[in-house]
Amino acid sequence: MERDEGVLLKVDDLRVSFDVQGGSVEAVKGISFEVKNGSVLALVGESGSGKSVISQAILRILPDNGRIDSGKILFCDPNGNGDVIDLAAMSNRDPYLYKLRGGRISMVFQEPMTALSPLHTIGNQVEEALTLHHKKTKAEAKTDTEEVLKLVGFPDPARAYEMYSFELSGGLRQRAVIAMALICNPAMVIADEPTTALDVTVQAQILGLMKELQKKFNMAILLITHDLGVVANMADEVVVIYHGEVMEAGTVDDIFNNPQHPYLKALMAAIPHFDMAPGERLVSLREMGAEDGVKALGSQFAVSREVKNMEGPHLQVTNLRKEFTIRRGSWFGSSLANTIVAVDNVSLEVKQGECLGLVGESGSGKTTVAKLVIRALEATSGEVKFNSANGMQNVLELNKQELLEFRKTVQMIFQDPFSSLNPRMTVQNILREPFQIHRQGIGDEQRDQVVELMKLVGLDPRFLNRYPHSFSGGQRQRIGIARALALHPEMLICDEPVSALDVSVQAQILNLLNDLRKELGLSSLFISHNLAVVNYVADRIAVMCRGKIVEIASCEELFENPTHPYTKSLLASVPYPDLDRLLDFEEIMKSRTFDITAWGGAFSVSEGGTLGHIKVGDDHFVLANENCDRTELSA
Amino acid sequence: MLGYIFKRILYMLPTLILTSILVFALIELPPGDYLETYVNELLAAGETVDPQQIEFLRQEYAFDRPVWERYINWASGMLVGDFGYSFEFQLPVRDVIGDRLFFTIIVTFATIIFTWAIAFPIGIYSATHQYSWGDYGLTFFGLLGLAIPNFLLALVMMYLAQKWFNTSIGGLMDPEFIDKPFSWAKFVSVLEHLWIPVIVIGTSGTAGMIRRVRANLLDELRRPYVTTARAKGMTEFKGLMKYPFRMSLNFFIADIGGILPQVISGAELVAIVLSLETTGPLLIAALQSQDMYLAGSFLMMLGFLTVIGVLVSDILLAVLDPRIRLQGGISR
Secondary structure: OOOOOOEEEEEEEEEEEEEEOOEEEEEEEEEEEEEEOOOEEEEEOOOOOOHHHHHHHHHOOOOOOEEEEEEEEEEEOOOOOOOEEEHHHOOOOOHHHHHHEOOOEEEEOOOHHHHOOOOOEHHHHHHHHHHOOOOOOHHHHHHHHHHHHHHOOOOOHHHHHOOEHHHOOHHHHHHHHHHHHHOOOOOEEEEEOOOOOOOHHHHHHHHHHHHHHHHHHOOEEEEEEOOHHHHHHHOOEEEEEEOOEEEEEEEHHHHHHOOOOHHHHHHHHHOOOOOOOOOOOOOOOOOOOOHHHHHHHHHHHHHHHHOOOOOOOOEEEEEEEEEEEEEEEOOOOOEEEEEEEEEEEEEEEEOOOOEEEEEOOOOOOHHHHHHHHOOOOOOOEEEEEEEEOOEEEEHHHOOHHHHHHHHHHEEEEOOOOOOOOOOOOOHHHHHHHHHHHOOOOOHHHHHHHHHHHHHHOOOOHHHHHOOHHHOOHHHHHHHHHHHHHOOOOOEEEEEOOOOOOOHHHHHHHHHHHHHHHHHHOOEEEEEEOOHHHHHHHOOEEEEEEOOEEEEEEEHHHHHHOOOOHHHHHHHHHOOOOOOOOOOOHHHHHHHOOOOOOOOOHHHOOOOOOOEEEEEEEOOEEEEEEOOOOHHHHHO | OHHHHHHHHHHHHHHHHHHHHHHHHHHHOOOOOHHHHHHHHHHHOOOOOOHHHHHHHHHHOOOOOOHHHHHHHHHHHHHOOOOOEEOOOOEEHHHHHHHHHHHHHHHHHHHHHHHHHHHHHHHHHHHHOOOOHHHHHHHHHHHHHHHOOHHHHHHHHHHHHHHHHOOOOOOOOOHHHOOOOOOHHHHHHHHHHHHHHHHHHHHHHHHHHHHHHHHHHHHHHOOHHHHHHHHOOOOHHHHHHHHHHHHHHHHHHHHHHHHHHHHHHOOHHHHHHOOOOOHHHHHHHHHHOOOHHHHHHHHHHHHHHHHHHHHHHHHHHHHHOHHHHHOOEEEO
């Protein structure tokens, strides 16, 4: 084939299939695209679309049961002699492939924790990528390694060289993986969901870093992601993939401003965004027909609810605190006890029928708050009051019997639909378990209830005898929701209920939760790291950071008028799937602060005083120094 | 690191004291003592027994003292290397065990090395060629080795050797060297005899080891860091040895703790069938005849080696795995 000027990689009618028990499955069905020198191409698709398989096929690192059936992968090294090489036609052990991998095309992986070996130092693993391709003395290699570690933003490269991956934060780990990919100065980097496992502020930094380095070295990036927000901010060209086929391809402008294919249009409509009118509904890719079920069952719930006629908030948390003691058996005999404050003086209220969103990054203590509220953990101090039929109850002082009653009224929906359902129980047994634990009804009644629950979440009751593994992620999450609803709770605590799901399924689950809440009059505490998701379901939002609530306000107020610097940086880090609202990478890279909690001025107590929640608007409170100048806060 | 080792050794003391009390109690539990067994044997043989002589022996060996006093005598003796006196052999325990312990160590270590040398390459092959004919074939032989009892294999090999080569493969050396001082010729003779017990004892261990190497390696082979290594341009074999194999070694190091006690007790049945001069048969005989100091010393040594073995494997794990070394925090 003759050489195309400026084209680095050309994938032509690629077909990849996997041998599975009893036949083979075609994962990639005739995909073609081109990556130009020094540009960013994004492959977008949901899980199972085959986008990662393409990246593995390019490097020829498919798993043993995968094979390239037909098609070409043409690579033209800009530093080479202009020859075009067909990677797909090479034998598995062609020496050129070992030179190519890591040397000319390198890879950045999704999970920086598992992509690095915990037994070898960061320096060893990054350096290895260099020494595999270039002859270097030990000292030279070390200097080069430290240099690239510095380039990707390690504050102390010499120290990082000796560290192990588990000693680093998620963001720094991903920087180490990027360093590993860059050290040989490759022509192209394949980034497979490089920021999916990271917090949103860290994601913005990593994306900024990748963009900066891409320009600096004029590399091409093949970006594989499911997140259209990331695509809008990073890509020059976009290829949308669904079930191994290209749905639509074009420049980033075409894709976002003029989407043609129904799949792409549907995908865009399924993402919650910040400009949604109140009451606007997400359009799920696959409707599940649960609305009628929700309405039917809703009337039952409503009756039991009206009798109670409660006053005051539904849940009131005051000055909640949780400390963990970590005992480190040190190597030198003595053991050091370290106290970590996971939840620090948290106060919040959930009103009757309200949905309070709790937003924070990993480690901010939001899940701990949820566990303290349902008493899965014992609080160190503070109060949790729950408004039930017999007035305000102090949850932290309930005895065993009262606690059992209380647990009927507050139920939890968990993050991971895979590990939160027992794989050895049928759906029938999973859904019946709450009735059995609380001794409600006998055999037949329980079975009828279980059938009702299945209808409620839009699943066919005929599936009751199946095991969880035969359901998709979204269906499993619906089973989890059905289980939470079994005992007719008054409040739901949702802990990241959609973060493990694809966008299209996410819309389904969010709509279901919204419908349930409205029809059944449930109050809820909705925990998420995703601001757009919280905005879609919640009435008010509390922002958590390092165990503290730094700001709490209604959705509109928070997004229009964020006051705390942490809230501001959080909002500034969210990548929107909108070309008119791109991330300000310059601003993000300029700050380059690793400690985003080092706030100055009115938000710190470095000059004395105490932190308190200060009212800055209607129902809008922010954590600041109580002696501060109030006008500083509104600025 | 040194502080850690020191602390661990300190923790060992109560364990060992408790073990010694248990061992002593166990030996004391059955009714009667060695002298009674001895008298009964003499009477059964129709010989007369001089009660005075028995009384003299009883005092001489402190059988008339209270239990705790005898325990303290025994335990404090062990601290200075005096393991007591074997009534059966009429010799100090140390002299009875001495030579046999040496041969046991040779047989055991040869077996361990044999096991590793066979099991690791096969385990790695099986894991990297999962579900291939090679994997199935090796797995079949491995399971066969696991299923055949050692002593049976020993009997079969003895029979075959007798039938085909007309030689006896029992013992650890040619009969002429037994009880002779150590010499080059004796050493060669030991080597000539060693391979039979090593194969017989090692077969089942090897088979089990293959399965464990394979299973552990299979777990690791699917980890993302393996893909990382491949994407870096590492060759398959180099990447395999540096990352997943190294990672799968943890189980194996943890196993070392269990190997040391085998030095003493391993493969008694095979030793009896092949009439090896190792410690296994001696332990059984001592327990049968209530030769309490001999049996007690054996059991104590087993306990001691177990504790040492666990210590060694813990230290090795900490040295080899930075996660254990650096992350030993416990939250509560």
